[in-house]
Amino acid sequence: MRTNWTLIAKVLAGEAGHEEEHILSRWSLQNKKNKQLIDMLKKNWESIEPEDGKIRVDTDQAWMNLRNRLENDGLLSDPAEPATTKTMLPQMMRAAAAVILLVGLAIISYLVLTPDSSSVRLAASTTDNQEFGIILPDGSEVDLNAHSEIEYRLEASGIRSVKLTGEAWFSVNRDPVHPFIVEAGSGVIKVTGTSFSVRTDPESDRIEVYVSSGSVQFHQARKDHKVLSLEPGTLGVLEQNHLEEEKSIDINYLSWKTRKLTFRQTRLGEVADILNRTYGKNIRFDNEILEDCLFTGTFDQQPVDSVMKVIQIAFNLDMEQEKNTFIFSGSGCN
Template sequence: MKEEQNDIEQLIAKSLAGETTSVEEEQLASWLKDDPANQEIFEKSKKVIALTKSHSSETALDIDVNAEWSKFKSNVEGKTKTIEMVTSSTSIWYKVAATFLILLVSGAILYLSLLKNDETFYETAASAEVFVLPDSSTVTLNKNSTLAYSKDFGATDRKVKLTGEAFFEVTPNKKKPFIINTAEASVQVLGTSFNINSVESDKTEVTVATGLVALSSLETKASIKLNAGDKGVLAHNNDELSSSRNDDVNFLAWKTRTIIFENADLAEVISTLNHVYNMRLNLVEGVGGNCKVSVTFDNQSFDAVLNVLESTLELEIVREENQVNITNAGC
């Protein structure tokens, strides 16, 4: 099975590098038809290569490819499996594609080094991952999120770009502020820990665990300060900023996998579970209006959580290909 997986990874890499034979292309086409998930892997792989090529070119790369390849394998040893790849002095992209696919196909973190402008770029797929930045700050990047910083990170300040959601634990440095930019907002800190959620298209949320944070609108430059225990929201439609005390005990459940419900509405429970587990759990209209949930889950799988709710609330559940529907509740 492992040999078959390695063959597929090499086949995808060769296809993206334009080095497959007609027989190999037929093999790849057959694999893509076997499972829709295979097509998704292939499309993500193409996106990765397209992104990298937009920042660099084979003639512009002033690097020792073999040295970079060896360095990469050394860095990921023990974290992901290693695939024996065929080396070729005429194809830099073969190695580039293979480097990315080692991580992408295995479902692990995808790491891109954009060589032309020395920008470091991280992207997560189906699970959260933890990164340590050059200043020793720690970032837990939620699933389906990206983080990037340029080569001048730490020179005068510490700027990063975020899409999605992440929890930051920033190393204090009063002389070099830590700045996170999203599509709509900017967050500046000196040393603290906080969560940024820019997943939803209509708002950006910042929840502070420790320290002091300034949340600003990139459009209006307006800013608010947030202390530990505060939640700040930037509404994207009008760039309005607001703050309040955070009353969501589960704001870090995606990271900690500890979920606490105390007399919570079933609709709230479903919203939290969908965010934590990246699921499509739906409550059919009119169902569960009187349901209240008081329970704690500690690092349990989605199926285990659903089984508990199903039995205690007498739920009727219909599972479909891409979602789970609650059609009735006995509470």
């Protein structure tokens, strides 16, 4: 069975009948590559649910782009079918088409066009206010923060490698024989099975690696440099050719992923910096005095509007919002 993108979109959107679901299920079990594709699409379908901080896409345009691409590549199961307009195609179907695009056509091109290739390649990226989770072909999971990009390669030898720009969380499928290697700036991270985050800052040439479980080997790209072994709860930093382990770790280090925030007598200026990174917003104060106000509070899975309202009320401030920018004004720390 040729890859039937219309059927896949219907199943993802919950608009397929039992027989159609059964057909797709049988197809996904025909070989490993089919199952990889369906697993990745299902994972990323969840990321466009209307929750704060998730990917927003022009689903109408996505559907048309997908049809055009698949027709050009000869992948559409029913190319003779008239083009579907946005007034005829249900919203959820257009959203499902958008997911297929968001996974990255490089993935689809490999799985569909080059089944005999000796390696797997895929790429994914995010922009403003986007977070994106994908399942890699080896079963590992990656969550990308905003303004981030990865290029993944699974060699025929079984070695798994990723090039990262920005910030990502990795949960690596354990394989002691075939290491998982992340190249981030001038740093290299090597694991066999663990969960960890990597953050790069091209402007400062700073690379950070935080380990949640398992162990990580962190070193510079040049092999003659020392290797830093990181255990759970530790943070490794590579900056200006200097590699070291930092003992003091921000309690909100992974807030962009967990959406859990804790502030204990924290300067409001620092609170704003953390919230900007967590929610992808631009929080500013028109009075510098406000940045020194101390704030204590906790948030768990709260939308950014609720967090802004709490800060506004806590300090009796005025607040203006324009798209992704919040501006607080007031006379001081009331």
